Amino acid sequence: MNPLRPRRSLRVAAVPVLLLLALAAGCAQPPSQAKPFPGGTITLGFSAWPGWFPWQVAEEEGLFRKNGVNVELKYFDSYTDSLNALATGKIDANSQTLNDTLASVAGGAKQSVVLVNDNSTGNDQIIAKPGITSLPDLKGKTVAAEQGTVDHYLLLLALRKAGLTEADVKFQPLPTDAAAAAFVAGRVDAVGVFAPFTTTALKRPGSRAIATSADFPGAIPDHLVVTRALVDGNPQAVQGLVRTWFDTLAWIKDHREEALQIMAKRAGVNVPDYETYDKGTTIFTLDQNRSAFTGDLPGRAKEISDFLVAAKLVDAPPPLDGLFAPQFVAAVQP
Incomplete structure (x- = not known):
């Protein structure tokens, strides 16, 4: 286990x-x-x-x-x-x-x-595939996170910062471990995860964090x-x-x-x-x-x-x- x-x-x-x-x-x-x-x-x-x-x-x-x-x-x-x-x-x-x-x-x-x-100061992250380099790039993309989790919360904060809402992305609710696995397998374009699943998600070649909890102190x-x-x-x-x-x-x-x-x-x-x-x-x-x-x-x-x-x-x-x-x-x- x-x-x-x-x-x-x-x-x-x-x-x-x-x-x-x-x-x-x-x-x-x-x-x-x-x-x-x-x-x-x-x-x-x-x-x-x-x-x-x-x-x-x-x-x-x-x-x-x-x-x-x-x-x-x-x-x-x-x-x-x-x-x-x-x-x-x-x-x-x-x-x-x-x-x-x-x-x-x-x-x-x-x-x-x-x-x-x-406080989480970077261990919760929105990680995106190659070609997505900023939060506005998420518009129209498929983003996975666990429904109602703080990483879902972080995603909403990040979208709001970019002038977007959840309606501007294709949100796919998945358990955190499954969300990381789906991202690595190329089934979603971005993912909201926390450590240690950030390590898993970043195994996708060329992926990078485009927002983290460090961007939202105290959240x-x-x-x-x-x-x-x-x-x-x-x-x-x-x-x-x-x-x-x-x-x-x-x-x-x-x-x-x-x-x-x-x-x-x-x-x-x-x-x-x-x-x-x-x-x-x-x-x-x-x-x-x-x-x-x-x-x-x-x-x-x-x-x-x-x-x-x-x-x-x-x-x-x-x-x-x-x-x-x-x-x-x-x-x-x-």
Whole structure:
């Protein structure tokens, strides 16, 4: 099994439509029935994305225990499965995008963002075949991306920048791995993908990225998201998770070679390949976290909410009350 299946297999759409309907209808396990707190083991989910592999370092180096929190770290080959697990209370915390969190909340899930892991600063890309050298060249061309994902979102942002809309291209919705494969096989003219599938897509001779998340700073943030039940019932555990993250970043800085070995192994790639992803992912420092919570995040949430509604991925904008819980990063001692 390839551990680098899409981290964002429905990154923006987040919870699949059927699950959204189930949550709205009360068919899925409601947050009030999630496992009781305080105490017990906290189950933390993550999946394949460079900004989330530090959790593997935290586990192997005993940093959760150091911060007084008992964590079962659960790796998901399918990112979508991790979203569903958090939305239905099967896990207590998950690393996921703001886009997906908003979609889950729109479906009825009670979740809070407690930490900014990173922003994508180049690892999400629109890659085009030879002869397509700019965004306006996409007009009339076939472009693949996974419906509702952040790479679909990136495509729409890029088209808007070029004065185009999705109606100006032939959009082909495909899962991210399949979209990359279709592009390499010459079945589509351009593709929206994230690392490591950018590496796959660029194997098509002469292909190149004509837009990346670096062109849209802050558009694709990734977070540690927890259930409201955990925030309300065991805030000490949430604080332990957040402290662990910053301890892990410090450990990685001091033991970079060892850390790279751990993260590359979890990713299923070699260290040199893993290092190429570092440039396209900006891990947020403590100061950047604090600034984000008091600055950009609320506005970004509104923009993404508008996208979800416009793309008909949700019926109504998600409620934003309680979405952000800045008190945990605020309490971390530098």
